[in-house]
Amino acid sequence: AQTVTQSQPEMSVQEAETVTLSCTYDTSESDYYLFWYKQPPSRQMILVIRQEAYKQQNATENRFSVNFQKAAKSFSLKISDSQLGDAAMYFCAYRSENTGTASKLTFGTGTRLQVTL
Amino acid sequence: DTGVSQDPRHKITKRGQNVTFRCDPISEHNRLYWYRQTLGQGPEFLTYFQNEAQLEKSRLLSDRFSAERPKGSFSTLEIQRTEQGDSAMYLCASSHLLGFSEKLFFGSGTQLSVL
Numbered sequence: 001a002q003t004v005t006q007s008q009p010e011m012s013v014q015e016a017e018t019v020t021l022s023c024t025y026d027t028s029e030s031d032y033y034l035f036w037y038k039q040p041p042s043r044q045m046i047l048v049i050r051q052e053a054y055k056q057q058n059a060t061e062n063r064f065s066v067n068f069q070k071a072a073k074s075f076s077l078k079i080s081d082s083q084l085g086d087a088a089m090y091f092c093a094y095r096s097e098n099t100g101t102a103s104k105l106t107f108g109t110g111t112r113l114q115v116t117l
Numbered sequence: 118d119t120g121v122s123q124d125p126r127h128k129i130t131k132r133g134q135n136v137t138f139r140c141d142p143i144s145e146h147n148r149l150y151w152y153r154q155t156l157g158q159g160p161e162f163l164t165y166f167q168n169e170a171q172l173e174k175s176r177l178l179s180d181r182f183s184a185e186r187p188k189g190s191f192s193t194l195e196i197q198r199t200e201q202g203d204s205a206m207y208l209c210a211s212s213h214l215l216g217f218s219e220k221l222f223f224g225s226g227t228q229l230s231v232l
Binding site: 004042043044045046047091093102103104105106107108109110 | 158221
């Protein structure tokens with residue numbers, strides 16, 4: 001079974017600064033997908049960014065980028081120019097590429113990000 | 118596109134009672150998922166539907182849990198004889214595309230408290 005570990009329960013960043021959230025995972029599969037989701041106080045999970053394991057190029061979405069290290073099974077999220085609206089719980093998630101698996105995501109325990117003025 | 122809607126937002130019940138939650142997915146989304154999130158944890162997969170067919174159920178879904186999606190539209194999740202361990206947030210998500218392009222749209226969840 002796959003596991004996802006987020007070792008930082010809480011992080012804090014000043015507005016306009018950069019912060020990196022860590023995520024490691026364990027799997028015996030070679031093809032899979034990785035995601036970062038944001039969960040604000042509204043409780044709705046929102047997809048931030050996703051990465052296909054076969055792609056060496058790191059995904060980027062505006063101020064959000066990832067550092068994907070497949071051999072190390074590491075998938076960190078970098079938030080640049082942090083904004084107050086970035087304050088939320090961030091979850092790292094894994095999904096197998098196996099046919100028929102659908103979006104059965106395995107989530108980590110989350111990192112609470114605080115953004116200060 | 119009004120998003121995924123879940124009702125109720127909060128539910129408080131006594132141990133042993135039955136509860137039912139409803140999820141209205143984004144229209145024309147053919148897949149619908151249920152996840153459960155306990156305090157301090159990430160969501161855990163419970164079950165999913167493709168149209169009206171329930172294709173997979175997690176081991177977490179005991180016999181007291183039943184989910185339906187009649188006519189492939191809204192879905193209900195019923196918990197019979199609730200236990201304190203059932204206290205959690207129940208999240209619903211829907212999607213349309215398959216494969217990696219599948220993007221889940223989550224609702225705001227139903228928070229269940231079993232006293």
